[in-house]
Amino acid sequence: MNRWLAVLFVCLGLTIWPTGVRADELRPAYIEMTEQSPGQWSLLWKASENSRLGRNGRIILPQNCQTNGARTREFVGSNILTRLSLQCEGSIQGQAIGLEGLELSSTDALARIAPIDSAMETVRLTPDQHIATLEKPSVISNVAATYTIIGFEHIILGFDHLFFVLALVLLLKGGWLIAKTVTAFTIAHSLTLVGTTLGLLSLPSQPVEAVIALSIIFLAVEVVKSKPGDLRLSERFPWIVAFLFGLLHGFGFAGALAEIGLPEGDVPLALLTFNLGVEIGQLAVVALALAVLHGLRKFQHSWLQPTKTATAYAIGIIATYWFIERMVA
Structure with a gap:
């Protein structure tokens, strides 16, 4: 009974999450x-x-x-x-x-x-x-602090980027492996963010945001289908998967940053500190999720797998909603 109550509460908590929120609603x-x-x-x-x-x-x-x-x-x-x-x-x-x-x-x-x-x-x-x-x-400290905070808030409030990172935590085992995989994700989206901001790369936003939603659905399915001794593609090559999808997420970050604007003369510093803020936010999400999973593993081990499965289903449902919304927008 306790197991199914855990599943029910996790599903309820996540499915009432504001599904209408897009990835890059940070548009000050x-x-x-x-x-x-x-x-x-x-x-x-x-x-x-x-x-x-x-x-x-x-x-x-x-x-x-x-x-x-x-x-x-x-x-x-x-x-x-x-x-x-x-x-x-x-x-x-x-x-x-x-x-x-x-x-x-x-x-x-x-x-x-x-x-x-x-x-x-x-x-x-x-x-x-x-x-x-x-x-x-000091202009340097002012710009650095401002864009670090913006980057941190963007990963926390940009729900599909956050869900992607959370799905990685649910799928992979080991804090160091997760940290390295999330860092590969950061490096990839940093490349496309810089390239797009400098005008070297360009993709239309609507299909990019739709594929970002698909990337979350893909990871949610991987979590649900994961079995001991039968590694999924994302478990065998986590860095590659995170890096490839990170390239797409970088276009989403670039769209939000374009809306915010960059200070002339301090574009490199603003880009660097924005990415630093994103990385800090990602690692904070990873640390919190790992703490919750560790607590379940230690005190309610029977709840661990049902909680992971329920969370993955909730993430997949929300991402599917986003995908349909972005395709018909």
């Missing part, structure tokens, strides 16, 4: 203020046209800045781009910038401030802190 608004000449600034605000921010959000400008002329709006892909010219009296250091409406959303915003006479600043706005005071930080 992006604000860029660039000083063109002393006191004269241009402002670019980018937000998804399907988001509440894109429809109703409003920039909170520094108090010493006024708009100069009419704003312009254009649609580029799935984004709304708003452009403004600003006249600012004196320095904007110590002033506040923000995004009204962000506190009602579930996403973040990045604000990139580029004065003529000082280092560029990148600040991160969140629903809990939708206004930030402009300081004068």
Whole structure:
């Protein structure tokens, strides 16, 4: 009875997971203020046209800045781009910038401030802190910290990337083997992420996202059909499987990063720290999953295999839903 209760609870917990969430829903608004000449600034605000921010959000400008002329709006892909010219009296250091409406959303915003006479600043706005005071930080530490956090959040909130890593944990045995396999996945998606960001590679997003869903279904089936003494393809060649599928997942990461935007002059640092954040997030997921499995193995060993099977079924069902959704979108 306990075994079937475990299966029931795991299935229930995972199948009520928000299935409508896509892999790359981390699409924060992006604000860029660039000083063109002393006191004269241009402002670019980018937000998804399907988001509440894109429809109703409003920039909170520094108090010493006024708009100069009419704003312009254009649609580029799935984004709304708003452009403004600003006249600012004196320095904007110590002033506040923000995004009204962000506190009602579930996403973040990045604000990139580029004065003529000082280092560029990148600040991160969140629903809990939708206004930030402009300081004068080290540009290197600022960009590194910002994009490391974004990479970490992306693997945690990008549910299909997370499910792929979780399926690897369920399938493979041994923490070191899992860590090396996940690292192969990271190296692969880093290659396509860098190639796509630099304009060297390109694939249409819809079929890529559909194949990403298929990669999760494949691993879920491998977990369900795995038997002692009869190694599945992914168990015999885990690094190769993770690397090949990682190349595809990299295009998904690139799509999200393109929506976020990269600071000019610091693209290599932003890419490096974004990938670092992704790797930290992946290893955190691996550590947590291994801890849960170890606890089941030690205290409720009879629950271990039913829990793995139920989790794999739930992951496969959700991934199948994603695949159908992306094919008909």
